[in-house]
Amino acid sequence: MNEDTDLARLFNTLDSGALIELTLILLGTIVLITGSQKLLPWIASRMHGRAHYYVLALIPALRLLILIGGVLLIVPILIEPSLQNMVAVLGAVGLAIGFALKDYVSSLIAGVVSTVELDYRPGDWIEVGGVYGEVRRVGMRTVQIVTPDDTLVSIPHLKLWSEPVHNANNGGPSLQCVANFYLHPGHDAGQVCQALRDVTLTSPYLQLDQPVTVVAQERPWGTHYRIRAYPIHPSQQFRFVTDLTVRGKAALERIGAMPAAVPATFSASG
Amino acid sequence: MSDTSSPFAADHALWKLVPLSDYAVPSSPDQHVVRKKWAAFRSLLRPQDEAQTPVRAEADLRALAGVRLENLVPPIDWAQAVSGLDQVLAGDAERPLPGSSVRFLIGQPHCAHVEVLTHWANAHGARVLAPPRPEAVISGDEQWLAELSGPEGPWVLPALERCFLRHAAGLPLVRQILERAASGRLGAGLIGCDSWAWAYLQRIFPVPQLPALTLQAFDGRRLTELFLRLSLSNGAGAVRFRNARTGASVLPDPEALGSGSFDVSRELRQLAAHCRGNPGIAWRYWRQRLRAEPESEEAERSSEQEQSAAEWVVWLADLMEEQVPPAEQADDAVLILHALLLHNGLPDWLLPELLPLPQAQIASLLWRMEGLGIIELADERWRIAPLGYATARRMLRERTYLVDGF
Numbered sequence: 051m052n053e054d055t056d057l058a059r060l061f062n063t064l065d066s067g068a069l070i071e072l073t074l075i076l077l078g079t080i081v082l083i084t085g086s087q088k089l090l091p092w093i094a095s096r097m098h099g100r101a102h103y104y105v106l107a108l109i110p111a112l113r114l115l116i117l118i119g120g121v122l123l124i125v126p127i128l129i130e131p132s133l134q135n136m137v138a139v140l141g142a143v144g145l146a147i148g149f150a151l152k153d154y155v156s157s158l159i160a161g162v163v164s165t166v167e168l169d170y171r172p173g174d175w176i177e178v179g180g181v182y183g184e185v186r187r188v189g190m191r192t193v194q195i196v197t198p199d200d201t202l203v204s205i206p207h208l209k210l211w212s213e214p215v216h217n218a219n220n221g222g223p224s225l226q227c228v229a230n231f232y233l234h235p236g237h238d239a240g241q242v243c244q245a246l247r248d249v250t251l252t253s254p255y256l257q258l259d260q261p262v263t264v265v266a267q268e269r270p271w272g273t274h275y276r277i278r279a280y281p282i283h284p285s286q287q288f289r290f291v292t293d294l295t296v297r298g299k300a301a302l303e304r305i306g307a308m309p310a311a312v313p314a315t316f317s318a319s320g
Numbered sequence: 321m322s323d324t325s326s327p328f329a330a331d332h333a334l335w336k337l338v339p340l341s342d343y344a345v346p347s348s349p350d351q352h353v354v355r356k357k358w359a360a361f362r363s364l365l366r367p368q369d370e371a372q373t374p375v376r377a378e379a380d381l382r383a384l385a386g387v388r389l390e391n392l393v394p395p396i397d398w399a400q401a402v403s404g405l406d407q408v409l410a411g412d413a414e415r416p417l418p419g420s421s422v423r424f425l426i427g428q429p430h431c432a433h434v435e436v437l438t439h440w441a442n443a444h445g446a447r448v449l450a451p452p453r454p455e456a457v458i459s460g461d462e463q464w465l466a467e468l469s470g471p472e473g474p475w476v477l478p479a480l481e482r483c484f485l486r487h488a489a490g491l492p493l494v495r496q497i498l499e500r501a502a503s504g505r506l507g508a509g510l511i512g513c514d515s516w517a518w519a520y521l522q523r524i525f526p527v528p529q530l531p532a533l534t535l536q537a538f539d540g541r542r543l544t545e546l547f548l549r550l551s552l553s554n555g556a557g558a559v560r561f562r563n564a565r566t567g568a569s570v571l572p573d574p575e576a577l578g579s580g581s582f583d584v585s586r587e588l589r590q591l592a593a594h595c596r597g598n599p600g601i602a603w604r605y606w607r608q609r610l611r612a613e614p615e616s617e618e619a620e621r622s623s624e625q626e627q628s629a630a631e632w633v634v635w636l637a638d639l640m641e642e643q644v645p646p647a648e649q650a651d652d653a654v655l656i657l658h659a660l661l662l663h664n665g666l667p668d669w670l671l672p673e674l675l676p677l678p679q680a681q682i683a684s685l686l687w688r689m690e691g692l693g694i695i696e697l698a699d700e701r702w703r704i705a706p707l708g709y710a711t712a713r714r715m716l717r718e719r720t721y722l723v724d725g726f
Contacts, residue, residue, distance in 0.1 A: 301488040
């Protein structure tokens with residue numbers, strides 16, 4: 051009987067006025083979050099370049115702010131905000147999290163960390179756990195990315211604690227692409243480098259104000275050439291690499307450079 | 321809204337050539353964001369009929385007949401720019417530039433740098449080098465290159481943009497030209513280049529010491545003088561150019577030209593800013609916006625006018641809303657627009673060689689954009705239409721493609 055009274059003292063009496071206030075705050079929070087999640091991507095889709103990415107990056111941060119604001123408004127309505135009450139409530143919540151919702155809450159906290167540290171934002175091209183794609187949505191618990199095969203993958207923020215996150219453009223429009231060429235050793239390397247450089251400089255997708263590099267590496271089976279360059283927009287990366295590859299092969303054929311004949315088994319980085 | 325800040329000298333250098341870095345893009349009277357917002361707010365408060373009732377409704381007016389339009393706005397005589405070029409070159413003769421003896425003249429699209437240089441060559445007996453064929457550009461034609469080092473004497477290469485192609489094999493020739501020009505091996509000469517091609521070539525073969533000139537921007541004041549002189553050149557008689565919406569006079573009296581002091585109308589300052597100081601494109605907008613009274617009313621009014629002031633009124637319509645390609649095709653359309661601008665126009669058979677798009681898709685997009693007035697076919701080459709240039713440039717700039725320095 052006594053315990054019931056103590057527990058009851060934790061919470062405020064919810065009269066009809068408090069209930070209406072709670073409902074309004076909840077509705078307001080939901081409307082603001084939903085509205086910002088629809089409005090900001092719409093605004094971003096009408097912008098190009100850096101501004102596009104800045105607006106997209108605002109989405110999770112704004113949602114977090116709205117949520118914190120909602121919680122700060124709701125808690126004093128539900129609980130008498132004394133030290134004793136707060137310790138009791140937080141203790142109970144902590145126990146529940148520790149036993150039942152550890153991973154879920156860990157993902158939520160990692161989501162907050164990712165929002166603050168900006169490990170990934172909508173519009174970034176990231177690789178987590180071997181999955182590569184464009185970030186479409188940074189949710190409370192997961193980050194949703196769309197792979198080049200148009201598959202939506204939801205990755206829990208929890209992965210942030212244990213796995214490296216590869217971010218190819220880091221909130222900007224510059225994303226380096228690499229096109230590989232594997233050639234038979236009998237060729238003029240200087241001529242090949244110049245030809246590959248011209249192939250890159252004449253690509254309609256090339257961002258001309260970023261550096262263009264041709265890297266050559268001698269291998270037991272021949273020579274491995276890599277073009278490193280930046281497309282105008284990250285979404286053009288696959289078309290850009292395809293364009294470099296198709297026109298690069300034609301240019302190499304024109305100067306008589308033959309592809310390596312031996313089936314090569316090596317890592318992508320080598 | 322008028323500009324009377326500085327008196328206008330009658331011998332003002334309309335065709336002034338300046339170093340590229342001195343080009344000053346005219347600013348719009350509406351450019352300030354706060355002023356724009358305030359104007360929008362005021363238009364909300366103003367009663368509907370007061371804000372929108374034009375002096376002459378555009379629907380009641382008709383486009384000018386061909387002959388009358390030719391009389392009022394004849395083609396620009398680009399030979400006048402030769403005097404500006406001579407002035408700069410005379411300065412060079414007094415104070416020779418260090419290094420190269422080759423000068424570059426950079427022209428915006430529809431600013432006729434080829435015509436200017438051809439006029440200059442004719443006036444000075446200089447050798448004019450015709451650009452190589454596209455096949456010769458790709459094959460790196462040595463014979464054409466040998467012609468560059470021809471007999472002694474000044475020479476002119478009016479269209480450098482035709483000496484390269486954005487193709488894997490399309491750059492060596494232009495590199496050799498620029499390298500020879502920079503080293504002084506070509507001797508004294510003039511090279512003309514389109515502004516978009518120049519921006520691209522600066523990234524391919526950056527030679528900062530090459531001295532490049534361009535026609536100074538035509539701001540509202542210069543445009544006023546240009547259009548007034550054009551309207552007087554064929555003896556079209558007394559004509560009053562008035563804004564169809566406000567009724568305000570757009571061009572001053574011809575006498576003001578001689579006195580050297582006149583107001584610049586808001587319309588012409590807006591037009592100068594919209595065209596970024598490009599007189600060729602401003603000229604096309606000017607021609608396209610002029611309207612006349614319908615035949616019957618015109619006859620009636622002209623008889624009244626003959627009796628009163630013997631003055632004929634030509635109305636200036638609002639700027640037409642510009643068309644843009646459909647959003648789902650915009651990404652491929654900008655590739656075509658960029659290729660056309662970088663080469664100052666291309667024949668249709670060459671486009672599939674330069675773009676990663678199938679021929680059928682290119683043809684479809686070309687027709688679509690021609691229908692929207694963004695591009696046009698001239699001398700068997702597709703090029704950006706003067707009235708589509710602002711749209712094309714804006715689309716490319718927004719998508720962070722390379723744009724010219726103007």
